[in-house]
Amino acid sequence: MLEVLLGLVVVYAVIITLVYIRTWNNAQSAELTQKAAFKKRQAMMDATIEAKADEAMRLHQTFQKFVPRQFVEHFAKTGGTSLELGRADEDRVAILFCDIRGFTSLSEKMSPQELMYFLNSYFLRMNAPIHQNNGFIDKFIGDAIMALFDRPQGDDADKAYDAVRAALEIQVALTLYNNHRASSQYAPVKNGIGLHFGPVVLGTVGSDDRMDTTVIGDTVNVAQRIESLCRYFNSDILASHSAILLASSKTEFEYRLLDNIVLKGKSVATPVVEVVSHLPEAVKEQKLLAGEAIKDGIKLREDGYLKTALSHFESCLSSFPNDSAIKHHLRICKRAVNNKEWDGMVRL
Template structure:
């Protein structure tokens, strides 16, 4: 009996020892597994952070909205991708930039441009647009609200243009306090179909927007200083925007690269109320003078423009029309002329 009790005791002791050894090993293994899992989590987090950082940097070169437009169509970013859409296209540049840049060192020029672009960015993004390209001192922006109508896109672009003028006013206040001269910008906007796609080669690809609508918007921007106005757009844009902003027709022209004339419109909503009123008061006279010019009655058109200018001597559009009408009378008009001025031609 004593041996039996001793045997059971020895068995219990050995079993307990083996259990404790096994438990200790299990804990060690479990600790290693936990450590390995934490290490894995840290590795995955690092990779996720790297991917996020890369994505953020990628968006600085390829607009997020451009990529979303492609994915919206169920496509991936591949060379040769193309899609057509109706968008508002804006071009904006600094007037007299060449002369301005000649007075700066390379570093001063880069500092100036980045300071300027930084302030111009917000009004575009705040109105559901995105900057497609920086071209020297110029900005090319698109307004392609994925959840909006054509009217929404057109109105977004005009609101952005008004916002750019306000941002420029604040920027010039800052420049004045810093001892720098004020700068001015010209803005051109058109609404129409464009081709959105990718171009390049196997090892270098870029996103692009092409089409007649892009060319028109770019030509408009170059005409802003010709007419000495801030925001110049097409009648197609203001019609798509349902004439929601103060504006007036200023001319009927044929720009370089197009056979069909365009009706040009000046947006006035950003101007002080009194100046808006003055320019809107001249809208009827400008339209009447244009109608006479299109009919071929140049002297009648000139009389209308001159009479209106006596009441509003500072209106830049009246000055423009008097100058061009006098030149047409002096030099004659082209054969089979339809009344449209040819601007921006070599």
């Protein structure tokens, strides 16, 4: 009887153990299943988050292509947290305008697709010198570029210096681009650059459903007017005298005074200079030498000695027959001598 009881106890114990083991295995299996399901859900969530992060980054990068990052950073440093419509801040910046000379005749020889390819190829090369010198492109206007130089933590001289350096490096980039074009039997491209420094208003304009960033002010207008004179003077880089003096306080740039000009839409004269630092030594030497003669002639003209100034520039032309600036002064002096009511102002 005892042996039967012991046998039953052993059987019961085995049954209990088997039940426990099975229950434990089921629990472990359920736990593993839950962990696997959790990991799967976590992986799906991570993938979703990563996809949304990538999408946000792409949107951010796309947004920066239309609204310059530096524009947003400018508002941020002045306490702005958003680019709401009508936002406006004042600042002192250097402005650079760059335009392709003879673009109309050049574009007429291209198909629409060729024209777009050419412009993008050109802009790509002009972009680097601007960004490498703490500037940013505010907008493309047809074949023209408008760029701002507002170096973070920099003073006025730093900003003007950056703009002049960018202008010089743009001409280097243009030379390299023309070498590339020559290898494909394309005609060379020439451009003109105008520089000025002063106060501007940076802000947002438009409507609720279409908004754009913009920079307005007399400084912008003067820079654009100066750039438009590049063709007239057959020059690569022109600047206001005030801007080049400011930049030269950092590093000496080589330039010459062209004239004191009342620009379109202005009532007072702006001294306009030609930057020659980037030119070949022989060309630079001739321009600077002629520049001294031009300076003397301007003084004679402005002091009222018109006939003497005319004789002076006629003599200069024999020494520098290809200098567009001297030809300009001859035209002005001849006009002044023949016009008794001339007020002494040069308007271009």
